[in-house]
Amino acid sequence: xxxxxxxxxxxxxxxxxxxxxxxxxxxxxxxxxxxxxxxxxxxxxxxxxxxxxxxxxxxxxxxxxxxxxxxxxxxxxxxxxxxxxxxxxxxxxxxxxxxxxxxxxxxxxxxxxxxxxxxxxxxxxxxxxxxxxxxxxxxxxxxxxxxxxxxxxxxxxxxxxxxxxxxxxxxxxxxxxxxxxxxxxxxxxxxxxxxxxxxxxxxx
Ligand SMILES: [Zn+2]
Numbered sequence: 054x055x056x057x058x059x060x061x062x063x064x065x066x067x068x069x070x071x072x073x074x075x076x077x078x079x080x081x082x083x084x085x086x087x088x089x090x091x092x093x094x095x096x097x098x099x100x101x102x103x104x105x106x107x108x109x110x111x112x113x114x115x116x117x118x119x120x121x122x123x124x125x126x127x128x129x130x131x132x133x134x135x136x137x138x139x140x141x142x143x144x145x146x147x148x149x150x151x152x153x154x155x156x157x158x159x160x161x162x163x164x165x166x167x168x169x170x171x172x173x174x175x176x177x178x179x180x181x182x183x184x185x186x187x188x189x190x191x192x193x194x195x196x197x198x199x200x201x202x203x204x205x206x207x208x209x210x211x212x213x214x215x216x217x218x219x220x221x222x223x224x225x226x227x228x229x230x231x232x233x234x235x236x237x238x239x240x241x242x243x244x245x246x247x248x249x250x251x252x253x254x255x256x257x
Pocket of ligand 1: 137138139140141142188189193
């Protein structure tokens with residue numbers, strides 16, 4: 054129990070949602086938590102296993118590169134299981150700390166099928182999570198884009214690791230880490246710096 058009154062708790066959860074820390078069913082009296090990144094309370098295509106046993110669903114593909122650096126997993130190897138968003142071929146990654154130890158198959162990529170220009174400050178993290186999907190290389194990324202009628206950019210696992218490093222290093226490590234505000238141009242710059250082709254996100 055939080056010890057907070059219902060009204061106070063609603064306010065706290067909405068503040069946390071504004072700061073990208075949770076997604077809450079804000080239209081429900083029960084204030085159900087949908088996500089608290091890197092975790093998801095509802096099933097997603099990305100799951101985490103420890104020693105062969107299911108541990109948790111993750112918010113999205115990007116969280117595969119942040120979860121293992123949380124302090125409670127120090128020295129542990131985590132297995133991330135997912136599938137290609139276009140054809141459901143299974144994929145797996147082994148992560149430890151901020152390191153990607155192994156991936157199967159070798160050509161796993163992450164398709165980001167939306168534009169950061171639609172992720173302004175204050176939007177729930179669930180909306181951003183919904184844009185990140187594992188795929189088996191660029192051809193499968195294109196297939197997925199055609200299937201859903203959206204487009205975006207494609208990152209290798211090494212590039213996603215670099216993009217996610219700031220979050221991985223600070224979450225549960227930096228007590229003064231403030232609310233996350235998704236400023237689109239700054240977000241795009243982080244992608245560009247890692248060598249990801251962000252031309253699909255240029256403002257015309
Ligand atoms: Zn595929």
